[in-house]
Amino acid sequence: MATVSIREVHKHYDDFHAVKGVSLEIKDHEFVVLVGPSGCGKTTTLRMVAGLESITEGRVLIGDTVVNELPPMDRDIAMVFQNYALYPHMSVYDNMAFGLKMRKFDKAEIKSRVAQAADILGIKDHLHRKPRQLSGGQRQRVALGRAIVRNPQVFLFDEPLSNLDAKLRVQMRVELKKLHQRLGTTAIYVTHDQVEAMTLGDRVVVMKDGLIQQVGEPLDLYNTPANKYVAGFIGSPAMNFADVTIANNGSGLVATNTAMSIAVPEHLAAPLGPHVGKPATFGIRPEDLRLADGSEPQHQTFEAVVEVAEQLGSEILLDVTCGPSSMVASVDPTVRVKPGEKIRLAFNPKRAHFFDGKSEMAVRG
């Protein structure tokens, strides 16, 4: 087991700058998830750690060793690929044993390690089969088995669950988490699915356009996103945004647009001071909205028109429009509203977010 340090790493492909100076310190035993849309550089970063892509600039360390010039085999890592990359002409046993054979382990040791891994992953009965005779979930397990038999310093996962159907994905996600709790091997996991990132990661790294947007524990990203991008990317349904202008109406700061005029919460009044007269973005998560019952102050509510009500059983998602912005509110399942109905929504001022109109960075109290 080992730490992984990624220091100011760049990747250029001809004239495309795929990774633009990524730095990340991964602690021993940590499970770090790189998440972002396709083309954000997360897979390239992972492949540079694996040694499958050359590093244009910067350094990668595994433990205390700079591995920039080391071939993949000498980095003591194991990787699980998106499409599993199982050797189709070999049995499950041979697939799992291949890495050990290449490293000249003796036969008895190989046998016991494969048996142990197969036992952990529940694929004991399939060892003699060929990969194509297995279901997607079983193949995934074999790919995991191939990684764990070697007992490497670091696990690298490249979207390992994206080829599975939704139900199996949830199940394998839990198993992966259990596996990590059991083995404790340092892991870097790449996904574009923010739910996977939130549920699996000790820490989550949100990337976009080759840059790290924010690094933090899942709830930190959720509660205090560093910018509008992270705020919109993490959480499902996504955070609601409304373009507003900050103004001072004499009694305090307000955020206004054609459809709403709300009071800036107290804890944000000071940092938003310099923004008076400038555009900003108001952000509020669906679960921080509720139907106003009249008990809340007027300036913590705004009017909206119901477009669709999605009944989920445990909650109702109201798709509403508020002037130029579309929003989603998660409300109590007992609420009865009809499409087209005008309602008032109240927001939780402590959980309101504001982002600079230009830089889109979060304004923090």
Next chain:
Amino acid sequence: MAVAASTSTSERVIVAKAKWRPLENERNLAWLLLLPTMVLLGLFIAYPFMRGLLLSVTDTRVGIPGEFVGLANFRRLASDPIFHAVVWNTCWYTLVTTIFKLGLGLWLALLLNRSFKFKAFTRAFILLPFIIPTVLSTFAWKWMFDPTFSVLNWMLYQTGIIRVAINWLGDGDLAMLSIIIVNIWRGVPFFAISLLAGLQTISPDLNEAAAIDGARPLQRFWYITWPLLLPVTMVVMLFSVIQTFADFQIVYVMTGGGPANATHLFATYAYQLGVGTGLLSQGAAVSLAMFPILLLIVIVQLLYIRRVEVR
């Protein structure tokens, strides 16, 4: 259907009027679709083959209808020293060229499978020997092997490798070597391009996974690439062996079977006997003698391909 299940009074059943549509019958359609192929194969393969068979059991010559002589032509071949040489030549020619074509073709395919500048252009360029009509390119080779005026001897002489001009096509062994070289030159592109196509079906992930698993480049080739390429390799070999075994053009143009019958293959010897000398039936016997050997090779290879594919 929903309509059938309902009991509403508006229920209607529309029955197609029975028309005479013979092609709706799959059996008739199958025969109709097979017909063009059957006519073509029958006319141009089965019929000539049967005529060849009939010819080989007569003593027909040009201008003489001939009579049934049973297996006399084949018995004569069994004691014909030139025919013995032909069998040996053909097997040797096929074996050596196939080994080299496979080796060089695989090497080229592996190189072409990498990413480099002008990749598409180079891949197309590689195919040239295969595209140029064989007779034309073989004539060019014949000039290059000319002992007095050729570029080959000139180069060897100028670089000091030889002092006396080599009579490439005048010596039995060198003539065999020459036609082997030309056949390899012509056949490598087919191997290279077919194997390249095979290589491209192998996911690069597998090689990456093997690299991470600790396999060195040669081990990756031996444990991953080669076994996955084997089915394609076997099919390419099958085609190549059949073509090479029955090769005619290169030998006919380069040496005509000479010197002193040293480079005769089945096809050229059959041509010389049947058309050149006019002994039609004996020529037919020689070309038919190729058949059992080829059949054996094909059966063995097909069985092997099936085994590989079932794996």
